[in-house]
Amino acid sequence: DAKTTQPNSMESNEEEPVHLPCNHSTISGTDYIHWYRQLPSQGPEYVIHGLTSNVNNRMASLAIAEDRKSSTLILHRATLRDAAVYYCIAGGGGATNKLIFGTGTLLAVQP
């Protein structure tokens, strides 16, 4: 699994877009890029994953750089409920879908 680097913390205002960056310069060709988030006092929650192309789902969008060495999680309109630690993970795949969590970004959302 490739090492990921994320900012320790970020702040956003409610109803504004949030762009959470992640660097994974040592990513291999078969590593997926996953994002999970962990709300206070809860287990992690899947957000989105992708391999090469940008991905959209009901929660967020994932923009992957052409060289795959970085990616950005986009929350289109932040709500107070989006305040959480966001983890970017480069790896997974294979028979066991092993995920190694990095240190994550603590997102604060201001009303």
Next chain:
Amino acid sequence: DTEVTQTPKHLVMGMTNKKSLKCEQHMGHRAMYWYKQKAKKPPELMFVYSYEKLSINESVPSRFSPECPNSSLLNLHLHALQPEDSALYLCASSPPGLAGVGEQFFGPGTRLTVL
């Protein structure tokens, strides 16, 4: 049913006790995981079961003993733990998917305190 349940929610045990953590899912997932999370740290993978067989042990001390009796149930048996083993223990499961990549569904965790 789209959730992973874990029992108990909280557990306090002495260093000489034997206890077990239980995890259950009824989503038909065939991969199940144990993670350990210390305060303000990311989850750390401990064990992976795939089709009820242990496929990954991340060099976890033998005082932690996992067991997967069937495809819906995952146990973690604890014996002779140390105070530094106090943490949140998270269980997760995932469906078999393309190239093994599937969303992992996490339970709420068991908060373990070792005295």
